[in-house]
Amino acid sequence: MALNKPLSHFIDIDLVHKTVEEEFQLQDAKVLGEGMSGAVFLVKNPVGKTDFAALKVFRGKRESDSSSSSNSDHSQERAEKLFRTEVNVMRQCQHPNLMPMLNSVRMADSLCILMPYMSEGSLNRIIHRLTTHQAIGYFFQIADALNYLHKKKIIHGDIKPNNVLINSVNQAVLSDFGLSKCVPNQSVKLFIDYGTKGFRAPETFEDERVCPFKVDIYALGVTFWAMILKKKPGPSVNYLHHVNRASLIPCLKQVFESLLNKDPSKRISVSLGSDESKKESIKIKKERGQPS
Numbered sequence: 001m002a003l004n005k006p007l008s009h010f011i012d013i014d015l016v017h018k019t020v021e022e023e024f025q026l027q028d029a030k031v032l033g034e035g036m037s038g039a040v041f042l043v044k045n046p047v048g049k050t051d052f053a054a055l056k057v058f059r060g061k062r063e064s065d066s067s068s069s070s071n072s073d074h075s076q077e078r079a080e081k082l083f084r085t086e087v088n089v090m091r092q093c094q095h096p097n098l099m100p101m102l103n104s105v106r107m108a109d110s111l112c113i114l115m116p117y118m119s120e121g122s123l124n125r126i127i128h129r130l131t132t133h134q135a136i137g138y139f140f141q142i143a144d145a146l147n148y149l150h151k152k153k154i155i156h157g158d159i160k161p162n163n164v165l166i167n168s169v170n171q172a173v174l175s176d177f178g179l180s181k182c183v184p185n186q187s188v189k190l191f192i193d194y195g196t197k198g199f200r201a202p203e204t205f206e207d208e209r210v211c212p213f214k215v216d217i218y219a220l221g222v223t224f225w226a227m228i229l230k231k232k233p234g235p236s237v238n239y240l241h242h243v244n245r246a247s248l249i250p251c252l253k254q255v256f257e258s259l260l261n262k263d264p265s266k267r268i269s270v271s272l273g274s275d276e277s278k279k280e281s282i283k284i285k286k287e288r289g290q291p292s
Ligand SMILES: Nc1ncnc2c1ncn2[C@@H]1O[C@H](COP(=O)(O)OP(=O)(O)OP(=O)(O)O)[C@@H](O)[C@H]1O
Pocket: 032, 033, 034, 035, 036, 037, 038, 039, 040, 054, 056, 115, 116, 117, 118, 119, 121, 122, 158, 162, 163, 165, 175, 176, 178
């Protein structure tokens, strides 16, 4: 089978002339999740050491589509763009808390990314039963992954619990780079009018250019807020109001105030390698009576 060839052979070329259904027997495959790109299936792993892998299928126009309507052309273009963006980011990154790519394949009817299967599913699935201790642990892992991306001048663009997956050794893995952007420098400003409701920073509604790094930080803050407060984020929720009413250790309140500050210039940056955030992490651990 074509997929037994070396990985490098597959990078972004027309290679598998079968349909994705034929190649991966998708009719019997479990759907792990669905979203704006298409669907993610649990498949037999054709390339790796593990038995299973997750296959993200970007649906554009199918070969069987006889019409060449502008709608299907448009959806094909969109699928191609999401696929290329995601492949481009995954190729550049190697971090234990970022989703790696096993392979990227162009098939007769679709574009696919093969990834390791994250057996515990998305963070959203377990968010309601996380202890504060677990939530803080995952938060630091996601922040570390985001720090890595930001240092490489990559914006994630859609941080939320659905885009954080938990692997079999209980690590949080940030995934879904379809809305990511590689930017030329750290001081770039962009128009951002996309993202998931409730996770979008307030300045993105102002119709002005904004710092995209700070937009990611706000989404990280909302994700952490949902993990700690066990409430559902939404566009009309006043996050800091809930933080102030909750009985949280003072240090956690400070973390929320700096992640979710409405003024992006007062919002912190993630740089867990920096002395400032190391001190912050030690302070949280001390307040919780843990060794630093
Ligand atoms: N590697 C994986 N292992 C297990 N489940 C996965 C994996 N990748 C994705 N999923 C599941 O599929 C869902 C959708 O995946 P993903 O976020 O990559 O697609 P999307 O189409 O961009 O989604 P959305 O538009 O909702 O952001 C995830 O929330 C998760 O539940």
